[in-house]
Amino acid sequence: MTAQYQVQDGIAVITLDNPPVNGLGHSTRLGIVEGMTRALDDAAVKAVVITGAGKAFSGGADIREFNTPKATQEPTLHSVIKVIENSTKPVVAAVHSVAMGGGLELALGCNYRVASKGAQIALPEVKLGILPGAGGTQRLPRVIGLEAALNMIVTGNPVPSEKFAGTKLFDEIVDGDVLPAAIAFARNAASASGPHPKVRDLKVRHENAEGFLAFAKNTVAAVAKNFPAPGKCVEAVAASLKPFDEGLRLEREGFMFLVNTPESRALRHAFFGERAASKIPDVPSDTPTRKIEKVAVIGAGTMGGGISMNFLNAGIPVIVLETKQEALERGVATIRRNYENSAKKGKLTQEKVEQRMGLLSTTLSYDDIKDADLIIEAVFEEMGVKETVFKKLDEVAKPGAILASNTSTLDVNKIASFTKRPQDVVGMHFFSPANVMKLLEVVRGDKTGKDVLATVMQVAKKIKKTAVVSGVCDGFIGNRMIEQYSRQAGYLLDEGALPEQVDKAIEKFGFAMGPFRMGDLAGNDIGWAIRKRRAVEKPDIQYSKTADLLCEMGRFGQKTGAGWYDYKPGDRKPYPNPQVNEMIVQHSKDLGITRRKISDEEIVERLVYALVNEGAKILEEGIASKASDIDMVYLTGYGFPLHRGGPMLYADQVGLFNVLQAMQRYAKGYHGEAWEPAPLIKKLAAEGKGFNG
Ligand code: 3HC
Ligand code: NAI
Numbered sequence: 001m002t003a004q005y006q007v008q009d010g011i012a013v014i015t016l017d018n019p020p021v022n023g024l025g026h027s028t029r030l031g032i033v034e035g036m037t038r039a040l041d042d043a044a045v046k047a048v049v050i051t052g053a054g055k056a057f058s059g060g061a062d063i064r065e066f067n068t069p070k071a072t073q074e075p076t077l078h079s080v081i082k083v084i085e086n087s088t089k090p091v092v093a094a095v096h097s098v099a100m101g102g103g104l105e106l107a108l109g110c111n112y113r114v115a116s117k118g119a120q121i122a123l124p125e126v127k128l129g130i131l132p133g134a135g136g137t138q139r140l141p142r143v144i145g146l147e148a149a150l151n152m153i154v155t156g157n158p159v160p161s162e163k164f165a166g167t168k169l170f171d172e173i174v175d176g177d178v179l180p181a182a183i184a185f186a187r188n189a190a191s192a193s194g195p196h197p198k199v200r201d202l203k204v205r206h207e208n209a210e211g212f213l214a215f216a217k218n219t220v221a222a223v224a225k226n227f228p229a230p231g232k233c234v235e236a237v238a239a240s241l242k243p244f245d246e247g248l249r250l251e252r253e254g255f256m257f258l259v260n261t262p263e264s265r266a267l268r269h270a271f272f273g274e275r276a277a278s279k280i281p282d283v284p285s286d287t288p289t290r291k292i293e294k295v296a297v298i299g300a301g302t303m304g305g306g307i308s309m310n311f312l313n314a315g316i317p318v319i320v321l322e323t324k325q326e327a328l329e330r331g332v333a334t335i336r337r338n339y340e341n342s343a344k345k346g347k348l349t350q351e352k353v354e355q356r357m358g359l360l361s362t363t364l365s366y367d368d369i370k371d372a373d374l375i376i377e378a379v380f381e382e383m384g385v386k387e388t389v390f391k392k393l394d395e396v397a398k399p400g401a402i403l404a405s406n407t408s409t410l411d412v413n414k415i416a417s418f419t420k421r422p423q424d425v426v427g428m429h430f431f432s433p434a435n436v437m438k439l440l441e442v443v444r445g446d447k448t449g450k451d452v453l454a455t456v457m458q459v460a461k462k463i464k465k466t467a468v469v470s471g472v473c474d475g476f477i478g479n480r481m482i483e484q485y486s487r488q489a490g491y492l493l494d495e496g497a498l499p500e501q502v503d504k505a506i507e508k509f510g511f512a513m514g515p516f517r518m519g520d521l522a523g524n525d526i527g528w529a530i531r532k533r534r535a536v537e538k539p540d541i542q543y544s545k546t547a548d549l550l551c552e553m554g555r556f557g558q559k560t561g562a563g564w565y566d567y568k569p570g571d572r573k574p575y576p577n578p579q580v581n582e583m584i585v586q587h588s589k590d591l592g593i594t595r596r597k598i599s600d601e602e603i604v605e606r607l608v609y610a611l612v613n614e615g616a617k618i619l620e621e622g623i624a625s626k627a628s629d630i631d632m633v634y635l636t637g638y639g640f641p642l643h644r645g646g647p648m649l650y651a652d653q654v655g656l657f658n659v660l661q662a663m664q665r666y667a668k669g670y671h672g673e674a675w676e677p678a679p680l681i682k683k684l685a686a687e688g689k690g691f692n693g
Contacts, residue, residue, distance in 0.1 A: 001027055001028075001030060001031040001034065002016070002017050002018035002022075002025065002027045002028040002031055003015060003016050003017055003018075003028050003030075003031025003032050003034075003035055004017050004031075004053070005031075005034070005035040005038055005039075007039075007042070007044070007045060008183060009183075010044060010045060010046045010047075010187070010190075011045070011046065011047050011048070011049055011183050011186050011187060011190075012035065012038070012039035012042070012045045012047070012048045012049070013048075013049045013050075013051065013179070013183070014031070014032055014035035014036070014039075014048060014049070014050045014051075015050075015051055015052065015053050016028055016031075016032070016050070016051070016052040016053065016057070016058055017031075017052075017053040017054075018062070019053075019054055020054070020055070020056075020059075021055070021056040021058065021059030021098065022052040022053065022054070022056050022057065022058040022059060022103070023058070023059055023060065023061065023062035023063070023064070024058060024060065024061050024062060024077055024080075024102045024103065024106065025062035025064075025065055025070065026062075026065065026070045026073050028062075029075050029076070029077060029079075029080050030075060032050065032075075032080050032083075032084075032106075033075050033079075033080055033083050035048075036048065036083050036084060036087060036091075037083075039087075039089065040087060040088065040089060045089065046089060046186075046187070046190035046191075047089050047090045047091070047092065047186035047187065047189055047190040048087065048089060048090070048091045048092070048186070049091075049092045049093075049094050049179070049182045049183055049186050050084075050091065050092070050093050050094065050106070050107075050110060051093070051094035051095075051096070051178070051179055051182065052096070052097070052103075055097055055098070056096075056097045056098040056099075056103070057093070057094070057095045057096055057097060057098060057099040057103055057107070057119065058098070058099060058100070058102065058103025058106060059098055059100050059101070059103060060100045060101025060102040060103045060104075060105075060124075060125075061077060061101055061102040061133075061134070063128065063268060063271070063272075066259060066268065067259065067260075067265075076134075077102050077105065077106065077133075077134040078134055078135070080106065080109075081105065081106065081109030081134060081135060082109075084106075084109045084110055085109055085198055085200065087111075088194075089190065090111045090112065090186060090189040090190055090194070090196040091110045091111050091112075091196075092110060092111065092112040092113070092114060092182050092185055092186040092189065093106070093107035093110040093112070093113045093114070093182075094114055094178045094179050094181075094182030094183075095107055095113055095114065095115040095116070095119050095121075095161065095170075095178065096115070096116040096119050096178045096179075097116075097119055097120070098119065098120050098158075099115075099119060099120070099121050099122075100120070100121075100122045100123070100124055100158070101122070101123060101124055101125050101132060101136070102132075102133075102134050102136075104121060104122065104123060104132075104136060104140075105123075105132060105134040105135050105136045105139070106134070108135065108136065108139040108140065108143070108169075108199050109134075109135065109139070109199070111189070111196035111197055111198065112171045112185060112186075112189055112196070112197075113169065113170050113171055114170065114171060114172045114173075114174065114178055114181050114182040114185050115161040115164075115170045115172075115173050115174070115178065116161065116173075116174055116175070116176065116177070116178040117160075117161060117162050117173055117174065117175055118160055118161065118162070119160070119161040119178075120158040120159075120160065120161075121158060121159050121160070121161055121164065121169075122152065122156060122157060122158035122159065123136045123137075123140060123152055123153050123156065124156035124157075124158070125153075125156065125229075126153065126154060126155070126156040126229045126230055126233055127156040127267065127271075128264060128267050128268050128271060129227065129228075129229045129258060129261060129263045129264025129265075129266070129267040129268065130229060130255060130258045130259050130264050131153070131229060131232050131233045131236050131251065131254050131255055131258060132153060132236075132251070132255075133251065133252065133255030133259075135200075135248060135251070136153065136251075137149075137153060137233065137236035137237050137239070137240060137247070137251045138200070138236075138239070138240045138244060138247040138248055138251060139199045139200065140152065140153065140169075141204045141237060141240040142168075142199050142200070142202040142203070142204055142240065143167055143168040143169045143199055143202065144164060144167045144168070144169050145167075145204075145206070146204055146206045146209060146212065146237065146240070146241075147206070147212060148167075149237060149240075150213075150216055150233075150234065150237045153233045153236075153237055154216070154220055154230050154233050154234065161173055168199075168202065171185065172185060200244045201244075204240045204241050206241075209238075209241055213234065213237075213238045216234050217231065217234050220233075220234055226263070226510060226641065226642075226643040227263050227643055228257075228258060228261060228263060229258050229261075229263070229264065232254040232257065232258055233254075235250070235254060236250060236251045236254045239251065262643075262644075262645075262653050263643045265645065265649070265653070266642065266643050266644055266645030266646075266649060267642070267643075267645075269628065269631065269645045269646070269649045269692070270631070270632070270635055270642060270645060270646070272628065273628035273629070273631055273632045273635075273646070274466055274632060276626065276628050276629075277466060277467065277468045277469075277628070277629050277632045278457050278460075278461065278467065280453060280454075280457070280469055280625065281625050282450070283450045283453050283454055287450050287451055287453075287454040288451055288454070289451060289454050289455040289458050290373065290400060290402065290451060290452070290455045291373060292316070292373045292374050292402075292455065292458075292459050292462075293316065293317075293373055294316070294317050294318075294319070294371060294372050294373050294374075295308075295311045295316055295317070295318045295319075295372060295373070295374045295375070295376065296318070296319045296320070296321060296369035296372035296374070296375040296376070297318060297319075297320045297321070297375075297376050297377075297378060298320075298321050298322075298375065298376070298377045298378060298379055298389055298393075299320075299321075299322065299377065299378040299379040299380075300320045300322045300327055300328055300330065300331025300332070300362075301327075301331065301378065301379075302432060302433075303378040303406050303430060303432060303434055304320060304331060304376075304378040304379075305331050305334050305335050305338075305434075305435075306430065306432065306433050306434025306435040306436075307376055307378055307406065307428075307430050307434045307435075308320055308335060308360065309335055309338065309339075309356075309434070309435035310430075310434065310435055310463040310464075310465070311359075311463060312335075312356040312357075312359050312360055313356065313435070313463070314462050314463045314464075315359070316359070316462075316463075317359045317360075317361070318359060318360055318361075319360075319361045319362065319363055319368060319369055319372065320332070320360070320361075320362050320363070321362075321363050321364070321365075321366065321368070321369055322362070322364060323364070324364075325364065328362045328364070331362075332360065332362060335357070335360065336353075336357060338435065339353040339356060339357065340353060366392055366393075366395075366396045367396065369396065369397070370396050370397065370398055371398055372397070372398075372401060373400075373401055373402065374401065374402045374404065374459065375393055375397060375401055375402070375403050375404065376404045376405075376406060376428055377389050377390070377393070377403070377404065377405045377406060377407075378406040381407060381408065381409060381410065383410055383414065383415075386405065386407065386410060386415050386418070387415075387418050390403065390405075390415055390416075390418040390419050390425070391418050391419070393419065394418065394419035394420055394421065400424070401424065402424055402426065402452055402455060402456065403419065403421070403424050403425045403426075404425070404426050404427065404428040404456070405425070405426075405427050405428070405443075406427075406428055406429060406430055407427060407429070408429060408476075408479065409474065409475065409479070409530070411472060412425070412426070412427040412443045412445045412472050413445045413446050413447070413472050415445075416445045416446075416447060416448070422445065422446075422447035422448075423447050423448065423449040423452065424449065424452060425445055425447075425448065425452075426442065426443065426444065426445065426448045426452050426453065426456055427441070427442065427443025427444075427445070427470075427472075427476070428440060428441075428442060428443075428456065429441035429442075429443055429470075429476060430465075431478075431637050437636070437637060438464075438465060438466045438636040438637070439465065439466055439468070439478070439632075439633060439636040439637030440460050440465040440466065440467045440468070441467075441468055441469075441470045441476050441477060441478060441633065441637075442456050442457065442460070442467050442468065442469045442470070443469075443470050443471075443472060443476055444469055444470070444471055444472070445472055446472070453469065457469075466632055466636045468624070468629045468632050468633050469624075469625065469629070470623055470624060470633075471621070471622060471623040471624075472623075473618075473621070473623050476623075477615075477618055477623060477624050477629070477630055477633045478633045478634070478637050478638060480614060480618065480623075481610075481611045481614040481615055481618070481630075481634075481647075482611075482638065483614075484610040484611065484613065484614045484674065485515065485607050485608075485610050485611050486515055486519075486527070487542075487543055487544070487610070487671075487674060488606045488607055488610045488674070489502055489514075489515040489516065489607060490543055490544025490546055490547060491544055491606075491670055491671050491674075492598060492603060492606065493544055493546050493584050493587075494544045494546065494584075494587065494588055494591060494593060494670065495588070495593060495595065495596060495598060495670050496588070496593075496595035496596040496597060496598050497598045497603065498576070498581050498584060499514075499516035499564040499565065499576070499580070499581075499584075500516075500565075500574075500576050501598070501600070501603070502514055502515065502516060502603055502607075503515065503516050503517050503574075504600075505600035505603040505604055506603065506604060506607055508600065509604045509608070509641065509644075510640075510641025510642075510643060510644060511639050511640065511641060512639030513639055515607070516563075516564035516565070517564070517565070517574055519547070519557060519563065519564060520557035520558050520563035520564055520565060520567075520574065521557065521558055522557070523556055523557050523559055524547060524550055524551050524555065524556050524557050524563055524564075525551055525556045525557075527547060528547065528548060528551040531543060531547070531548065542671065542673075544587075545587060546583070546584055546587055549583055549587060550563070550564065550580065550583070553579070553580075553583070555577075555580065558572065562577070564577075564580060565577060565580075593670070605662050605666075606666060608647060608650065608651075609651070609659055609662060609663055609666075610674070611634070611647040612647050612648065612650075612651040612659060612681075613663060613675070613677060613678050613681065614678075615627070615630045615647055615648055615691075616677075616678035616680045616681045616691070617678045617680075618630060619680060619691070620678060620679065620680045627648040627649075627691035627692050628646070628648070628649075628692065630646065630647065630648050631645060631646020631647065631648050631649055632646065634646045634647055648691040648692065649691075649692060651690070651691065652690030652691055652692050655690075656681055656684050656685040656689070656690055656691075657685045657688070659681065659685070660677055660681055660682065660685045663675045663677045663681070664677070
C-alpha cells in the first residue's frame with residue numbers, strides 16, 4: 001500500500017507515499033480509502049488530514065497507468081473523492097510543494113484545504129492532451145471563479161498557493177510546515193457543528209458567461225489548432241454552470257475521448273521521453289559527477305557566442321578564447337546585442353543584462369583557461385584545426401577538466417585521440433541558435449568516461465537543454481536522419497514535384513518548415529560543401545543534382561536574397577522563382593524522366609518514412625539507446641510536429657506493418673535503393689510490435 005495511516009491525538013493523518021511525486025496509482029487510491037474507512041470506524045478519531053510524503057502533496061494521477069486496466073480499477077479517483085465527500089468526519093487537505101492534476105482534484109474533494117506558501121497549484125492535464133478527469137473542471141470554477149479556472153485549465157500552468165488568498169480554494173495559507181497547521185485546523189473543524197462544506201454544493205456565477213465562453217472557445221481554437229484538448233477543456237468548464245452531476249458526466253465523456261487520441265499519446269510520450277533521455281542504460285543514476293563552476297569556450301563565432309550565453313544565463317562564469325582580438329570583440333558585441341534585444345522586448349532587465357555580461361571574460365591565451373572545469377570547443381569544422389586545439393587543451397587543461405567538442409560532423413573518437421585523456425573528451429553538439437534551441441546531442445566517444453557523461457547530462461539540465469546521448473557516427477542522430485529526408489525531397493523534385501508543393505505538404509503535416517525553406521534559411525552552400533566532401537569520401541551516396549545546380553546559380557538562400565525561393569529585403573516570406581522551377585523541370589528532362597503528379601500523401605510518407613528507416617538503423621546500431629531518444633531529437637531540434645510525437649512514435653501509430661508496405665512500394669520506384677528497410681522494422685512488423693513496444 002502506498003499510503004500511510006497514523007492517528008495523532010484524535011486526528012487521523014493519511015499520508016500519500018508513492019515516490020517520486022505521490023502519483024495517485026491504484027495502490028495509493030486503495031490506501032486512501034482504507035485510511036478513510038479506519039478513521040470513520042474509529043470513534044476516537046474526530047477528523048482526517050490528507051497529506052503527501054516527500055517532495056509533493058501529489059503530482060496527480062499516475063500517468064504510467066493510463067491506457068492500462070489499473071487506470072480504471074476501483075477505487076478510481078472519482079470513487080476515492082466520493083468516499084471523502086460522504087465522510088461524516090471533516091477531511092482537511094494539507095497541501096505543500098506540488099498539488100497538480102488529480103492531486104488538486106483530491107484536495108478539492110476534501111471539506112477544507114490548508115496550504116503552505118509557495119506550493120505549486122495546477123491542473124496541467126491539457127499539457128498531456130487530456131482534461132482534468134476527476135472533477136477538476138467542475139470544482140475549480142466553484143472556488144476561484146469561471147475565468148480564473150478556465151485560464152488555469154486551458155494553459156495548465158502552475159500558480160503559487162498564495163495567489164489564491166481570499167478565494168475558497170484555501171481556507172488557510174501558512175508559512176512553513178503545513179501538517180501541524182492542518183491538524184490544528186482539523187481539530188477546530190471537528191469541534192464545530194457540521195455539516196462541513198463541500199465544493200460541489202457551491203454555484204458558479206458569472207455576469208456574462210455565454211459571451212466569455214464564446215470568446216474563450218474562439219481564442220483556444222486559433223491557438224491550439226493541432227490539439228483537441230484545449231477546446232474540450234473549455235466545453236467541460238462551461239458545463240460547470242450546469243447541475244454538478246451533469247457537469248461531471250460531461251467532463252468524464254471529454255476525458256474518455258481525449259485519453260485515446262493520438263495527440264494525447266504523443267504528448268505523454270514526449271513527457272516521459274524527455275525524462276527518459278537523461279537516463280543512460282549503463283550509467284547508473286548514482287554515478288559521481290564532476291563540479292562545473294567555470295566554463296571556457298574556444299571560438300567566439302556563431303556557435304561559441306550562443307553556447308556561452310547558455311552558461312551566463314545559468315549564472316556560470318565563462319571565459320572565451322580566440323586567436324584574434326577582433327574576433328573576441330565581435331563575439332562579445334554579438335552576445336551583448338542579443339541581451340540588449342531581449343531587454344528591449346522586456347524579457348530581461350538591464351540589471352540582468354549587466355549581471356550576465358559581468359560573468360563573461362575573454363582571452364587570447366590558453367594560460368587563462370587552465371582552471372576551467374568544462375572547455376567547449378567551437379572552432380572551424382576542420383579536423384586539422386580541431387587537432388591543434390585539442391593538443392593544446394591536453395597540455396594546459398587541469399586534470400579532470402571535461403574537454404567537449406561542438407563538432408557537427410567530425411569523428412569524436414578521432415578528436416579524443418589527439419589527447420592523452422580520451423576519457424575526458426565528449427561531444428556537445430548544440431544547435432543554432434545555441435542560446436535558443438532546446439536540443440543538445442551529447443556524443444559519447446568509445447572512451448568517454450561514465451562520470452563525464454553523467455556530468456554533462458547534469459550540466460545540460462542546469463542550462464535547460466534537452467540532452468540526448470548519441471554514439472559516434474556520421475551526422476550523429478539528427479543530421480544522419482535528416483540527410484535521408486533531404487535526399488527524398490530532392491528525388492521528389494526530379495520526379496515531378498516543385499519546392500513549394502513539397503514544403504506545403506510537409507508543413508500541413510505539421511513541420512515548422514519544409515526542407516526547401518529550411519535549406520534557404522540555413523544556407524544551401526553548407527549542404528553543397530558537405531556533398532562535395534562526400535563525393536570524395538563516399539562516392540556511392542547519390543543525391544538529386546538540383547541542389548548543386550541551384551548553388552551554381554549562386555542561390556545560397558535567404559542570405560543572398562535568393563535560394564529555392566526569392567526573398568524581398570526585410571521579408572522572410574518565400575516567393576517561388578520561375579527560373580528555379582524551370583531548372584528543376586529541365587533536370588528531369590536531362591535524366592529522361594517523365595514528370596508525374598505526386599500526391600501530398602506520397603510526399604509526407606517519403607519524407608517521414610525516410611527518417612523512420614534511418615532511425616531504425618540508428619537504434620539497431622546502438623547509436624541511440626531507445627526510440628524515444630530519437631523522437632526527442634526530432635521534437636526539440638528539427639521542428640517535428642509535437643502532436644505526432646516524433647518520427648518513431650508516428651510510425652508506431654501508423655503501424656509498422658503499414659510503414660513497411662509503403663517502403664516496399666517505394667523500393668520499386670525511382671532510387672528505390674534508398675528504401676531497403678532496416679531489419680529492425682521487418683522484425684517488429686512481423687511480430688506486430690512497434691518501436692515503443
Ligand atoms: N505520474 C507518474 N509519474 C510522474 C508523474 C505522474 N503524474 N509526475 C511526475 N512523474 C515522475 C516523472 O516521470 C519522473 O520520473 P523518473 O524519475 O522515473 O524520471 C519523476 O516523477 C520526477 O519528475 P520530474 O523530473 O518532472 O520532477 P520535478 O520535481 O521537476 O517536477 C512535477 C515534478 C512538477 C510533479 C512534474 O513531474 C510534473 O509536472 N508532472 C506532471 C504532472 C501532471 O501532469 N499531472 C497530471 C496528471 S493527469 C491527471 O491527474 C488526470 C486526472 O485529472 C484524472
Ligand atoms: P564560425 O566560423 O562562426 O566560428 C568559428 C570561430 O572559431 C571563429 O570566430 C574563429 O575565429 C574561431 N577559431 C578558428 N580557429 C580557432 C582556433 N584555433 N582557436 C580559437 N578560435 C578559433 O563557426 P560556427 O558556425 O560557430 O561553427 C563552429 C563549430 O560548431 C563547428 O565545428 C561547426 O561544425 C559546429 N556547429 C555549427 C553549427 C551552425 O549551425 N553554425 C551547428 C552545430 C555545430
